[in-house]
Amino acid sequence: MNVRSIEERISRTEEKLNPLPLETIVVEKNALKKAVAYVASRAKRRILLVADRQTYAAAGKQLTDLLQEEAITFVDIHLVKPNKNGDVLADEQSLIDVFLSVNEETELLLAVGSGTIHDLVRFISGKTGKSFISIPTAPSVDGFTSLGAPIVVRGEKKTYQLVAPVALFADITIIQKAPPALIAAGFGDMIGKYTSLLDWHVGSVVANEPYSAFVAERTKEALDACLDHVGKIEARTEEGVQRLMEALLLSGLAMALFGQSHPASGAEHHLSHYWEMKALENEEKQLLHGAKVGLSTLVITQFYKETIMPELHSLMSGEEAKQIRQLIEALPSIEFIQSQLEQVGWTKELVPIPQSVIEQSLKEAHLLRDRYTLLRLYNDYRGGRSNAYRTKTASI
Numbered sequence: 001m002n003v004r005s006i007e008e009r010i011s012r013t014e015e016k017l018n019p020l021p022l023e024t025i026v027v028e029k030n031a032l033k034k035a036v037a038y039v040a041s042r043a044k045r046r047i048l049l050v051a052d053r054q055t056y057a058a059a060g061k062q063l064t065d066l067l068q069e070e071a072i073t074f075v076d077i078h079l080v081k082p083n084k085n086g087d088v089l090a091d092e093q094s095l096i097d098v099f100l101s102v103n104e105e106t107e108l109l110l111a112v113g114s115g116t117i118h119d120l121v122r123f124i125s126g127k128t129g130k131s132f133i134s135i136p137t138a139p140s141v142d143g144f145t146s147l148g149a150p151i152v153v154r155g156e157k158k159t160y161q162l163v164a165p166v167a168l169f170a171d172i173t174i175i176q177k178a179p180p181a182l183i184a185a186g187f188g189d190m191i192g193k194y195t196s197l198l199d200w201h202v203g204s205v206v207a208n209e210p211y212s213a214f215v216a217e218r219t220k221e222a223l224d225a226c227l228d229h230v231g232k233i234e235a236r237t238e239e240g241v242q243r244l245m246e247a248l249l250l251s252g253l254a255m256a257l258f259g260q261s262h263p264a265s266g267a268e269h270h271l272s273h274y275w276e277m278k279a280l281e282n283e284e285k286q287l288l289h290g291a292k293v294g295l296s297t298l299v300i301t302q303f304y305k306e307t308i309m310p311e312l313h314s315l316m317s318g319e320e321a322k323q324i325r326q327l328i329e330a331l332p333s334i335e336f337i338q339s340q341l342e343q344v345g346w347t348k349e350l351v352p353i354p355q356s357v358i359e360q361s362l363k364e365a366h367l368l369r370d371r372y373t374l375l376r377l378y379n380d381y382r383g384g385r386s387n388a389y390r391t392k393t394a395s396i
Helices: 003-011 031-042 053-069 092-100 115-128 180-191 192-206 213-228 228-236 237-258 266-280 289-315 318-330 334-343 353-368 374-382
Strands: 022-029 047-050 074-079 110-114 132-136 150-154 156-161 167-171
Touching: 003 132, 022 031, 022 237, 031 047, 031 053, 031 110, 031 132, 031 167, 047 115, 053 110, 053 132, 053 192, 092 115, 092 150, 110 150, 115 150, 132 150, 150 237, 167 237, 180 192, 180 213, 180 228, 180 237, 180 289, 180 334, 192 213, 192 266, 192 318, 192 334, 192 374, 213 228, 213 237, 228 237, 228 334, 228 353, 228 374, 266 289, 266 334, 266 353, 266 374, 289 353, 353 374
Parallel strands: 022 167, 047 074, 047 110, 110 132, 132 167
Antiparallel strands: 150 156
């Protein structure tokens, strides 16, 4: 992925966008060696490497050894501890633990892991002013290059817009070895762009929310790259895994350019966050974010097509109704989305969300974010009184 080529494309648009936040993005075999050279150019004394037990074994130990060979002897290591369910969470306790590992001499932070580790390090980086470098260990989420850090605060998930990494090094040799469930989760996070882009467009039409055609096109480009290489992603070939990783990074960059998560997060993400909060409330084991987004994309697509479409004429009229109808009609079928998910290893068994929770989330999840989606529009008019929440989702 060439940062300069992305900057050139940005320079040709007349839209006002944020500057590209990353200096360097490397997605290739043996990228860790380039990461070491970059770290050595930025830090001379002390760095803090943050990982969990699994991601330290996957990449952190190798990176630490390489850094020490480069004479960066003060590599402080913080391993985020799991909770009693075995989940590593980006919550208040983990934040405090990481923060206490940062001292005045810390020059640079390294996030070695997947989404949760990056959320923690991004938050600490944003609050301390110490730059961080991203070292993904799995192609599991699209947040690596974004500004947003979703943090669980008192049982509620809140997203803080903070900072992007200054550089990212994704070693394909490591990424290819990621557990199949994490690769399927990354694909699930990308498939959610179908409905997030629709909701973003709806918000711009109905509620005059800010919109960027350039950013929407880049997000769709990332989604299409995944769909074009689904067979190679399924086979976990070097090209397939690299294409998925680059698509996730491009989606994250699109959010960073826009300054908010609208391009990649619509009603499907609101449902996923709702389900996560219910699991926290019930002290249940957490499910992979991207796996949940895969299911929520199916739920939202079906709800939009089978519930909202037939009632659209009663919700609005005129040009707005015409535009939204066209957007819903452009969504692929439930069968197509599910077949793509299942091809890369996603199954509904990965996301055992009770039907009652799905129905309740369709009535309440839109309240989690101050963002206008088609789901919010429907609930604003129907007030959660329609029996369609039950009858139209039970078949998924």
